[in-house]
Structure formats: C-alpha cells, structure tokens
Amino acid sequence: xxxxxxxxxxxATKYNLSKISTYISSHGGDIRLLGVKSATIxxxxxxxxxxxxxxxxxxxxxxxxEFRKLIHPEIKVINVDGMPGNELPxxxxxxxxxxxEKRENGLINKIxxxxxx
Numbered sequence: 001x002x003x004x005x006x007x008x009x010x011x012a013t014k015y016n017l018s019k020i021s022t023y024i025s026s027h028g029g030d031i032r033l034l035g036v037k038s039a040t041i042x043x044x045x046x047x048x049x050x051x052x053x054x055x056x057x058x059x060x061x062x063x064x065x066e067f068r069k070l071i072h073p074e075i076k077v078i079n080v081d082g083m084p085g086n087e088l089p090x091x092x093x094x095x096x097x098x099x100x101e102k103r104e105n106g107l108i109n110k111i112x113x114x115x116x117x
Contacts, residue, residue: 002039002074006093009071010036016070020063024049031063035092040076041067042088055079 004012013033024031029049034042043063045055052058056079064077080088 002072004039004072006036006038009039009041009075010093010095012071013041013067016067019070020066023062024058027052027058034080034088035094037089037092039072039074040078042078042080042092044080051081055081 002009010033013036017031017033021031024045024047027049029045029047029052031049032044032046034044036042043059044050045052045058049055049058059077059079063079064075067075067077078086080086
C-alpha cells in the first residue's frame with residue numbers, strides 16, 4: 001500500500017528529477033514531469049529521447065527504477081508519448097499553471113499601465 005498522497009509523490013518527484021535528468025541529458029534528451037495519479041508518475045521524454053526506440057526501456061529501466069529507489073518501491077512511471085494506454089489522466093495531480101500565467105499577465109498589465117502602453 002502506498003503511504004503517500006499524489007501531491008507528496010509529485011513534490012518528491014520534482015525534487016529528485018534533476019538526479020534522473022542527468023542521465024537523460026547525456027543522451028541528448030530531457031524529462032518533463034506532467035503529473036501523478038495513484039502512485040503512477042506521468043512524464044514526457046523530450047529532445048533526442050522523444051520517440052526514440054529505446055524510450056520504453058529508458059522509462060522502465062532507468063527512470064522508474066531510480067524513482068523506486070528514491071521515493072517508494074511501488075512507484076510506476078509512464079512516458080506520455082501518444083501511444084494507447086500512455087495518456088495523462090485528466091484528474092491527476094499537477095501544479096497549476098494558470099495561476100502563474102495570471103500573475104505574469106497581471107505584471108504585464110501593470111507595466112503597460114505604468115508606461116501608458
């Protein structure tokens with residue numbers, strides 16, 4: 001049984017992502033955290049790793065194994081790559097981007113008003 005919430009797993013994943021992205025970067029790629037649902041971490045491999053024939057092996061044998069060591073042995077990792085069954089669930093835990101966009105838009109509007117643009 002998983003003792004952590006989706007939010008806790010997300011935060012732990014985000015914290016440890018740089019440890020795993022070093023390996024991915026050595027192959028010309030990068031890794032992006034998309035969300036977490038029911039102890040499953042959803043990622044996207046980008047750069048040279050996106051669409052690579054070895055991306056499934058990289059996801060399972062490198063990324064998943066490292067997160068199992070770092071977070072919990074029951075963690076699963078899915079690379080959201082457009083293949084059937086590899087979709088990001090609609091109700092997974094992820095950080096809210098719109099809040100950041102609202103802040104940025106608010107700041108831009110303040111600057112425009114200040115400079116009367």
